[in-house]
Amino acid sequence: MAEHTLKRFDEELERLSSTISEMGGLAETALTQCLVALRQSDSEVAEQVIAADARVDALDIAVQEQTVKLLALRQPMAVDLRVILSSIKIAAALERIADYAKNTAKRTIVLNSVTAPPAAVTGIDRLGRLVRTALKDVLDAFAQGDVTKAHDVWTRDEEIDQVYTGLFRELLTYMMEDPRTITSCTHLLFMAKNIERAGDHVTNIAELVSFRTTGHGFDETRPKGSASLYAAGNAS
């Protein structure tokens, strides 16, 4: 193959990675800002999160287009194929995470017109910060191709699930104690679920970072939180 084609291929591959890194940065900001909007009952910040999602969607489409270009440029080898196919999946996961942040921001706006138990809001914020840190770390692992760091993120999913399950039970008790909080707690339940799902996608990205480099995910069965009755609140 001509050298300039090889060079072009490497450049396109580079461009693909930086598009994904840009998506990752935006997803991280969305997650951070939807928690700010919740903590400060700030609908304006929530609106910004909602508006910013369009850029993430556009980058997801850009990743798909860049992938097609790469595949058309040459018949990729095993390792390149892995990188290309995992890029599509990582982009899809980041798009979902930003989407969950957007939905959380939408619910924050609804929440501002009803009364929510402050302790529950704190619980969501705690859960959200766990997931945001995991996202930050998995993006670092992606940028550095660091499988050990990705594995560390992957093991943290258990804690996130446990915090989610605790929050789920807590929200049920608030509703039972004071039925006037049912509407707000229902939104908080879905917000918690959004964030827990975002955490699942972070875990998936961690596995994809491993797959890119090693050709396989992490060997052990994925850690799972509580297996109690309420675990169905957890499963996906």
Add this chain to the structure above:
Amino acid sequence: MAEHTLKRFDEELERLSSTISEMGGLAETALTQCLVALRQSDSEVAEQVIAADARVDALDIAVQEQTVKLLALRQPMAVDLRVILSSIKIAAALERIADYAKNTAKRTIVLNSVTAPPAAVTGIDRLGRLVRTALKDVLDAFAQGDVTKAHDVWTRDEEIDQVYTGLFRELLTYMMEDPRTITSCTHLLFMAKNIERAGDHVTNIAELVSFRTTGHGFDETRPKGSASLYAAGNAS
């Protein structure tokens, strides 16, 4: 290119489509059976739905592997690339639908130990049957490459969203009227959300069926249900 390579490529492409059709059949069965389990409070049927999901996951991986094989076999042309890339996405959507059915089945088992308002169960069943019919039709559209049929499915998402939003409000009123139903209604809320999300994936598949054939989705903005306060229960 040698004729036998072309023949092999066509065979692999054929195989990819039949794998997706098999996945579609399994997703449809999962959706049907999780509604049977709910209507009849039958935990055994629910367990079958849960167990059957492993096969769908395996087929999703098979689709990815077949895709890699196809891409390695030759540098595909525009239309083949579209078919291959949309196959990955349709498989992912079917995997998600089966997953939502599995989660709904899990919640059915939990629900059997608490009291759920019968009217709400009927509501979930109605919503589920709408989505199941849409899934059946989009699989037909896929098998026949029928863009008109896919467009018909795509327009039905609005009705599904409306039924979901109505159900969401209904469930809130049950909880407020009788706080003893809060636990069961919370599970029903998540079941409704699962089914509504499954419906979103059906809509995505409809767009992908169009994309495979025409190179683009459906032009109009996707129809959206209620824009009311509770629409956040809808958004994703």
